[in-house]
Amino acid sequence: MHTGKSMTGGFDPAFYESALDAFTANVAVVDATGEILAVNDAWVQFVDFNDLKIANHGVGCNYLNFCDRLGTPGAAAVAAGLRALIAGGDGPFRHEYVMPLDTGSCWVKLSAVRVGHRDQPFLIVTHDDISIQRRAELGLREATARLLHAEDSERRRIARELHDSTAQHLAGAKLMLRRLDAKDPVSTGLVRDEVSGLLSSALDEIRSFAYLLHPPALEHLGLAAAIRQFATGFSRRGDVAVTIDIPDDFPRLSHATEIALYRVVQEALANVHSHSGSQQAVVRLRVAGEMVLLTVRDFGSGLPPRRDSIPGVGLEGMRLRLEFLKGHLSLRNAEPGLALEAWAPLLPEGED
Structure with a gap:
């Protein structure tokens, strides 16, 4: 452990040296004024x-x-949290942020606890490098989003094949x-009518299937x-009265945004x-500044009591589509019912 001036208030550097150096995380001991009194070997390394020129x-x-001099949102949040902890606030304080380095950005998870006497507290501040986990999560999300977009392209191809060929x-x-033409017009007519009816049903089913895979209106009308x-x-098939609230002059958006928001409405x-x-x-669509807001609200049972349950595949698919576009998804109780809000950047047509 590397220390500066002598620490008082019951804090014995020799006693804690081996404990602090055993941490793989970067650890600093900070006094009530914010001064760093000691750091462990991992911090030095x-x-x-x-x-770092420190x-x-x-x-x-x-x-x-x-932290104040850095002037970044992450540094400001850390400074505010540590000051609140020194002042007697509940701990531990935890915060994740991106640390800019000459070698590239580093994701850091900071944790801080208050120790020592009430009139002379110290903070134990740890920094864990979680860059590998965060990059892996980001890579997984991007790969999943690419798969969803590939799925959309394949749906589009199948829909065209069904319409143009089958x-x-x-x-x-x-x-x-x-x-x-046969010798028995009556028998021929019955067969013809039956086969014609079957073919009509097949045509209707294929057209419905192709529409659900990739609706032509989305590409041609927006x-x-x-x-x-x-x-x-949907109202006709599902016995749910759907009210649409969309301005008549709502603009065309990029293809990726339109398909993502359309799939959100479907799901x-x-x-x-x-x-x-x-x-x-109720389905509402609005332009909100530099974002597009889609709201789907029902008047039913609302969110289930267990909010910590694992999200369904459909919900996670909606979330990933939007995150790929730098948007986000949220759910809230609307009393009565549930309101789903999907936000996506306002990208005009052609800016994919």
Whole structure:
């Protein structure tokens, strides 16, 4: 352990030296004024490895003043939390932030506890490098988002194949049936009518399937028209009255944004039908500054009591789509019912 001036107030550097140096995290002991009194070996190694120009490895400098001088949101949050802890606030204090270094950014998890006498407290401040975990999480999310976008592209291809090829074959077969000619017109007519009915059903099912995979209105008319069209069909199929609140002059957005918000509407209304017990839903779409806000609200049972339960695949898929676009998703009780809010950056058409 590396120390500066002698520490009083019952703190014995020799007694704690081996304990502090046993930590793999970077550890500093800070007094009530914010001055760093001691640091452990891991702290010294971190300073040396990153070639940080800090005199005496920081021992003797004021940690709080250093955070104030940085002027970043992360540093300001750390300084405020440590001051509150010194003043007697509940601990421990924890905060995650990005530390800019010459070798690249480093994700840090800071933890601080107050020790010592009430009239002369000390803080034990630890810094854990969590960059590997955060980069792995970010990589996983980006990979998952790319898979979702690949899924959208494949849906689009299948929808076109169904419409342009399979549906055309069925339509051709239906036309050919009209040319049937046999010795028994009555029997031929019955067969023709039955096959024609089956082909009509197949055509309807394929068109519905292709529409759900990739609605043509989304590509040709935009998000607002596609939501209106989907909501109309959903109300008819699901016995849920859907009210649409979208301005008539709502602009076209980038393809990635439109498909993401459209999938959110699909999943959210499916959840209303399956889980909420509500017979009504409201879909709102607004431009809010440099963001787009989509709200889907029902009037059913609201959020379940256990908020710590694992999110469903549909909800997590919506969240990942939006995070890939630098947006976010939130849920809140609307009393009655549940309100889902999806935020995405306002990117005009063509800016994918």
